[in-house]
Structure formats: C-alpha cells, structure tokens
Amino acid sequence: xxxxxxxxxxxxxxxxxxxxxxxxxxxxxxxxxxxxxxxxxxxxxxxxxxxxxxxxxxxxxxxxxxxxxxxxxxxxxxxxxxxxxxxxxxxxxxxxxxxxxxxxxxxxxxxxxxxxxxxxxxxxxxxxxxxxxxxxxxxx
Amino acid sequence: xxxxxxxxxxxxxxxxxxxxxxxxxxxxxxxxxxxxxxxxxxxxxxxxxxxxxxxxxxxxxxxxxxxxxxxxxxxxxxxxxxxxxxxxxxxxxxxxxxxxxxxxxxxxxxxxxxxxxxxxxxxxxxxxxxxxxxxxxxxxxxxxxxxxxxxxxxxxxxxxxxxxxxxxxxxxxxxxxxxxxxxxxxx
Numbered sequence: 001x002x003x004x005x006x007x008x009x010x011x012x013x014x015x016x017x018x019x020x021x022x023x024x025x026x027x028x029x030x031x032x033x034x035x036x037x038x039x040x041x042x043x044x045x046x047x048x049x050x051x052x053x054x055x056x057x058x059x060x061x062x063x064x065x066x067x068x069x070x071x072x073x074x075x076x077x078x079x080x081x082x083x084x085x086x087x088x089x090x091x092x093x094x095x096x097x098x099x100x101x102x103x104x105x106x107x108x109x110x111x112x113x114x115x116x117x118x119x120x121x122x123x124x125x126x127x128x129x130x131x132x133x134x135x136x137x138x139x140x
Numbered sequence: 141x142x143x144x145x146x147x148x149x150x151x152x153x154x155x156x157x158x159x160x161x162x163x164x165x166x167x168x169x170x171x172x173x174x175x176x177x178x179x180x181x182x183x184x185x186x187x188x189x190x191x192x193x194x195x196x197x198x199x200x201x202x203x204x205x206x207x208x209x210x211x212x213x214x215x216x217x218x219x220x221x222x223x224x225x226x227x228x229x230x231x232x233x234x235x236x237x238x239x240x241x242x243x244x245x246x247x248x249x250x251x252x253x254x255x256x257x258x259x260x261x262x263x264x265x266x267x268x269x270x271x272x273x274x275x276x277x278x279x280x281x282x283x284x285x286x287x288x289x290x291x292x293x294x295x296x297x298x299x300x301x302x303x304x305x306x307x308x309x310x311x312x313x314x315x316x317x318x319x320x321x322x323x324x325x326x327x
Contacts, residue, residue: 014315017322022290024271024325029291031268032188035197038204041176041183048209052168 063135070132077125084118091115168212179208182225185292186232192291193283194236195276203239207232222298229302233284274324282317289314 012020038044091114170178183204190207191200210231211224218224275283284303288294294302296310305313 012322012326017318020322020325021286021318024274024321025286025290027268028192028271028275029188029287032192032291033184035191036184036187038183038187038201041179044179044183044205044208045172045175047205048168048212051209052213 067132067135070128070135074125074128074132077121077128081118081121081125084114084121088114088118169214169216170212175208175212178221178224182228183208186228188291189229189284189287190232190236192275192287193233193280194239199236199239203232203235206235210235226298226301229288230304233302233304236280270325274321277324278317278321282313282320285310285314285317286321 091112168175186207187200187204190203191197194200194203207228211228214227214231216227218227275286278286281303285299288299288302296314297307299305299310299314300307
C-alpha cells in the first residue's frame, strides 16, 4: 500500500460524521440552555417602549431644527444687509458731499458691490424669513 | 419637550403592573401581551444562538435586546409564529455579522467550561471544551448553519430563510460544515 493511501474503513462515514456533530451540538445546546439568562420580558418591553419614544421625539424635533436653522440664517442675512446698508449710506453721504462741491450724482456707481450686496442680502433674508415665519406659525 | 418625563413615570407604573396607566401611544408591531408571550417562548433559544454564533456572552446580551427591538419596529406582516421567529433570527444573524469583530472569549474559554453547571448528556467538561474550540474554528455562517440544523432542528427552508441563502444550497453547505467540525473534533 502506498503511503497516504489509507484503508477506506478508517474514514468515518457521513452517517458517523452526522452522529458526531449532532451529539456535540446537542451537548453544547444543553449547556447554552443552562447558561441562558435573558432579561425578563417586562424589562425588554419597557426598554423598547422607551427607545421608541426617544426615536419618535427625535423625529418630531427634526422639522423644528430645520426651522431654527432657517431662522438663524435669516437673522444672519438681516444683520449682513443692515451692515451693508450702513456702509452704502456712508458712501451716499460722501456722494452728496461731492454734489455740494460740484460733482454729478451720476458719480454714484449703482453696480458697486456696496450697493448690490445689501440689496441682494435684504431680498434673500426677506424670502428666508417669510418661509421661517410660515413654518413657525403654521402649527399655531 | 415639557412633558419628557411623563412617559418614564407611565412606563415605570406599567412595569410594576399598574393597569391604570396608559402608555400605548408608541407604535410597535406587537401589543405587550403578545410580545411578552413570544419573548418568553423564544428568548432563551435566541440567546443560545447569539452566544454560540458570536462567541461572546456580552455580545449575545446586547444583541438579544436589539433583535427584539428591531422586530417590534418592523412592519412585516407575519403569516405565522414560525415566520416571525425566522425573521427574528434573521435580524439576529445580521446583527452578529455587522457587529464588531473582536476576540471571541467564549470559544477560547476552555478553562471556564469546568466551572459551568454540567447539563445532562454523555459529553464531559473536557469534551465540551473541545467542542467549543472546534466550533470556534468554524466560520460564523457555518456555526449558524449547524446550530440551526442540530440545536433547533430547523428545516433547510427555514435555515435558508434565516441566513438569506438559497434552499437548494443548504444541503451542501451543511455537509461541508459537518465534515469541517468533525475533522476538527477528531484532530
């Protein structure tokens, strides 16, 4: 007989393998039954209720968070526009002073960012504030 | 959120059996009585499954609660108790698969086997430790296959349902897993 060519009789049959495995797992399952100490159903139910409530509360708060973010954005936009308007006012005052000294009103550049920026900011913040106000007062 | 503490008080009363409390405002897939009955029938076996598949009792404790919670939050229309149980095991299997892979103390804890209460059966403590180590050398899917087949007596279609496999492939996968476990045990 060549080395490695073992007699067929030493190989366990499928039925023997199945018996070995079944016995081993049955013993392990019996041990698992002894070990198992799951929490009571009342506790598991209570925890599930609590968690479901927390998740529902988080879900309910989500639209409010969005409205808060919009309101903050509107506030920031408003502040920006006021700041820009103030700067534009200073520039206009300087232009009027120039008029008094003979310069033309046309010297005020209406395409300047000091004019367009505050106007754009005001328009955007007005739109955002309208949406925010809708969300805030819609529920009420 | 002014009344955030109210549900806590209500639940505490329910937990202690106060029938007058009304806390049924959270939508879950089962009512309390049905859930508790189902849990009492299935939790011990599920804990055994989780502990043997994950190889960690602590993981089994954590995933047990998570499995039942996900079952309660599911919107699946269950046709039968068996269908619900299979779905629960499928959730548990996915949770084990997704859980952090770390050391698996259960499979390496041969020493502590001697301290465990001995169940009735022909295998002694040393033999059980060998079984556990051999089981630990299998892949999680092989452990799940063998456990469902031999500890739970599940059919091929039930195993396929739980593990998300084709029913036709279960026979071959079980055959391979059996041979692998037997070879490890005989080594």
